[in-house]
Amino acid sequence: MMQQSLFRPQSGLMLARARVAMVILFGIWVVLDSDQSARAATEALPLFLLYLAASFSLLIIAKRSWWWDHHFALGGLFVDGMMFVTGLYLTKAVTLDLFGVFITLFAFIILSSATRWNLKITITISFLLVISFSLVGLIIHFFEQELEWAPLLRRLGYMSLLAVLLVWFVRSRPWGVVPRFAPISAFEGHDPLDDLLRYCMSVCAANSGFVTWLEDGSDTLRIVGRSGVQLRQAPSQQDNPFLFDVERRRVLMIEREGRFSTIQGEAAAGVFGDALEGEGLAIPFRARAGRGQLVLGGLHSLCFDDLYLAMGMAEELARALDDEAGQAIARELAMSRLRAQLAADLHDGVSQTLAGVQFRLEALRSQMVAGVASPDDVMKISQGVAAEQQHVRTMIDWLHRGTISSGQRDLRQELASLVATLAGQWDVDIEFDEGGNRIPVSTTLVYEFQQILREAIANAVRHGGAKHILLTLANHTDGAFEMEVRDNGSGCAAGIEPLSIAKRVKAMGGALRFSSSSTHTSVLIQLPGTST
Numbered sequence: 137m138m139q140q141s142l143f144r145p146q147s148g149l150m151l152a153r154a155r156v157a158m159v160i161l162f163g164i165w166v167v168l169d170s171d172q173s174a175r176a177a178t179e180a181l182p183l184f185l186l187y188l189a190a191s192f193s194l195l196i197i198a199k200r201s202w203w204w205d206h207h208f209a210l211g212g213l214f215v216d217g218m219m220f221v222t223g224l225y226l227t228k229a230v231t232l233d234l235f236g237v238f239i240t241l242f243a244f245i246i247l248s249s250a251t252r253w254n255l256k257i258t259i260t261i262s263f264l265l266v267i268s269f270s271l272v273g274l275i276i277h278f279f280e281q282e283l284e285w286a287p288l289l290r291r292l293g294y295m296s297l298l299a300v301l302l303v304w305f306v307r308s309r310p311w312g313v314v315p316r317f318a319p320i321s322a323f324e325g326h327d328p329l330d331d332l333l334r335y336c337m338s339v340c341a342a343n344s345g346f347v348t349w350l351e352d353g354s355d356t357l358r359i360v361g362r363s364g365v366q367l368r369q370a371p372s373q374q375d376n377p378f379l380f381d382v383e384r385r386r387v388l389m390i391e392r393e394g395r396f397s398t399i400q401g402e403a404a405a406g407v408f409g410d411a412l413e414g415e416g417l418a419i420p421f422r423a424r425a426g427r428g429q430l431v432l433g434g435l436h437s438l439c440f441d442d443l444y445l446a447m448g449m450a451e452e453l454a455r456a457l458d459d460e461a462g463q464a465i466a467r468e469l470a471m472s473r474l475r476a477q478l479a480a481d482l483h484d485g486v487s488q489t490l491a492g493v494q495f496r497l498e499a500l501r502s503q504m505v506a507g508v509a510s511p512d513d514v515m516k517i518s519q520g521v522a523a524e525q526q527h528v529r530t531m532i533d534w535l536h537r538g539t540i541s542s543g544q545r546d547l548r549q550e551l552a553s554l555v556a557t558l559a560g561q562w563d564v565d566i567e568f569d570e571g572g573n574r575i576p577v578s579t580t581l582v583y584e585f586q587q588i589l590r591e592a593i594a595n596a597v598r599h600g601g602a603k604h605i606l607l608t609l610a611n612h613t614d615g616a617f618e619m620e621v622r623d624n625g626s627g628c629a630a631g632i633e634p635l636s637i638a639k640r641v642k643a644m645g646g647a648l649r650f651s652s653s654s655t656h657t658s659v660l661i662q663l664p665g666t667s668t
Contacts, residue, residue: 600625
């Protein structure tokens with residue numbers, strides 16, 4: 137029940153308790169300090185006792201029924217105001233020290249009004265109280281005694297300032313503040329609506345609840361429920377949060393401008409339908425993708441404060457669903473990119489490796505026919521297949537994690553290792569300077585260059601019949617670097633460049649220079665320093 141005590145303050149019950157305490161303290165003060173001047177003290181005693189009895193009655197009502205607490209709130213305010221004006225006159229507190237008691241009552245009335253009603257009503261009540269104080273002072277001055285204007289004006293100024301501060305403080309209070317919702321990743325298979333229901337039940341310490349959701353453009357109403365709720369029909373989708381009492385057919389609703397309204401009888405039954413039992417709290421909410429309604433039951437000591445809480449919770453629910461929708465779109469885009477990358481990797485990696493194996497096997501068959509085959513040739517093919525198997529395992533691991541491993545690696549060293557494998561796969565002489573300076577780049581960039589090199593060498597051997605390939609890698613002082621794959625093959629048709637390589641280079645923000653003739657083909661890749 138910790139969340140309930142923290143986030144459900146129950147202002148109505150607190151105000152009722154404060155009223156009783158204030159009346160009792162006033163009575164004790166009058167008994168102990170009988171020297172205070174007051175007219176008709178004997179006749180005022182029944183009025184005091186009636187006010188005390190009314191205060192206790194309002195306390196009992198606030199403790200037992202949120203419905204009657206709301207309906208008696210205006211009557212309680214009227215009684216407080218009448219006691220304020222009458223007490224000022226009977227005790228002459230306008231001019232005497234007893235004024236301290238009534239300034240407390242004045243503050244209580246302002247706080248009660250600001251808590252229960254909107255700003256316009258609260259300002260009106262504050263203005264009437266200040267005017268009443270002034271009128272009582274004038275009545276006493278003209279009919280009974282000479283009035284000291286300086287104390288009266290000073291107290292009037294203090295009251296006006298106090299009214300402004302109290303109204304500002306209460307109305308600026310963040311009534312709808314709730315803890316942020318921490319969603320569970322959708323990759324773990326959790327329904328966002330079920331996560332939202334659990335969150336709201338935890339915040340409000342509810343024993344049961346369910347949530348309905350209707351996407352825009354859809355006629356299918358989704359219902360996600362918890363134990364203790366039997367759904368026979370979906371509740372009405374109201375625009376404002378409301379407290380409900382099914383048995384007594386009562387609804388207390390808060391509107392966006394902070395006003396309360398009530399519905400009773402058959403009209404109330406149309407709001408909560410026959411899907412609920414007992415008392416509870418309903419929270420409508422609207423997100424970009426649709427609208428829904430959260431219904432909570434098993435709440436203890438419901439109060440109009442819960443409606444302020446519901447307004448804040450509705451905003452949090454909408455924010456959470458909007459975030460989830462945005463994340464779903466981002467996940468779909470990421471998955472789309474991953475599928476595209478996987479397709480490119482299969483083409484540049486696995487497909488080309490299988491083509492290389494086929495190329496070597498055909499060469500091996502020719503060597504066997506000629507009687508010049510060597511076990512070393514079989515070993516090279518086997519080593520190439522093993523290397524590609526490890527490469528595929530790495531791709532699968534990245535696919536499972538949804539990302540490529542982080543960190544930095546030496547591009548020169550990684551390419552040198554791949555060159556040895558590709559030379560054996562394609563039976564081609566690849567010249568590469570392994571002793572140059574280290575080029576530390578991200579793992580992602582290393583992987584991209586490896587795939588580019590695979591595609592370039594496969595194209596050189598398969599389409600150009602190259603027997604010798606020169607690989608150069610240069611790192612410039614500004615952080616930029618370039619890689620060139622140059623072969624002695626017969627080239628390709630004019631104007632045809634490797635599309636797969638071009639797409640990868642463009643994605644990295646680099647530039648591709650491709651040239652081909654009957655004696656050679658050159659693939660030059662240039663990347664700025666920011667790419668590393």
